[in-house]
């Protein structure tokens with residue numbers, strides 16, 4: 316979901332809320348109750364030996380992000396990718412309550428609003444970039460799909476008609492074989508009443524400034540397809556193409572990767588191994604155990620700058636992920652039970 320925020324005297328800022336966060340915010344866990352519960356203290360003690368890798372997207376609210384960073388400095392121990400890399404490869408263990416800040420997709424706000432606040436506090440971070448978008452004003456494809464759908468776009472590759480909402484259309488696109496997803500997007504473009512609005516992406520200079528400023532730049536594939544929906548040739552092209560382009564921009568090769576949409580793929584792992592990648596990150600809303608997780612399967616926590624301090628505290632402890640997984644499992648179980656009843660009623 317993309318919304319424009321206009322404040323007095325300022326131009327409209329680009330703000331993205333990923334579909335996942337839109338759903339989680341709608342779910343509205345009772346964050347205050349969770350944080351004050353005895354379970355929080357128990358989870359926090361247990362989390363001391365785990366690694367919290369925070370997975371942000373953009374910096375939607377710069378002041379809130381600064382407050383979150385201050386909180387991390389108080390209650391956790393920010394670490395660098397180099398320290399995490401050593402720990403997951405059997406080297407020096409991480410300090411208690413270690414936290415690594417990461418961003419997916421390379422939103423331009425990471426440079427404009429994130430870098431200065433990270434640098435002011437000496438907090439290292441990682442930004443996973445989609446290099447085909449650098450120096451363009453092209454929307455992320457899933458945000459473009461939302462805009463096209465909301466402006467009457469249709470595609471015969473989607474399993475439903477115009478009655479569905481835009482997020483359902485994006486969810487359906489992510490399940491299509493990648494070639495078909497590209498055809499569906501082309502149909503949406505040709506049938507919508509207007510194109511998606513431009514979206515200012517990072518420039519190559521900004522990527523170099525991030526890298527020089529303590530934000531390691533990682534590979535997030537060339538164009539952000541779901542790798543498990545791609546052909547072998549496309550997997551190779553997406554991972555290697557992004558690697559070559561980032562090497563050219565940075566002047567050195569990236570060694571860390573994040574799976575688009577969190578969809579892991581063993582064919583991608585083989586390419587990453589061949590290219591010398593040392594770490595790979597999931598998007599599964601879980602704390603990582605650096606002593607036992609495979610280096611290309613490091614768990615991450617789903618956060619955004621729009622969550623409050625109570626939520627951030629329970630995410631860092633692992634309590635929110637545990638409650639969220641239980642609630643989601645229960646909802647899926649209920650849906651499985653109720654679906655046949657709905658069909659027979």
Ligand SMILES: [Zn+2]
Nearest residue numbers: 419420575576
């Ligand atoms: Zn992504």
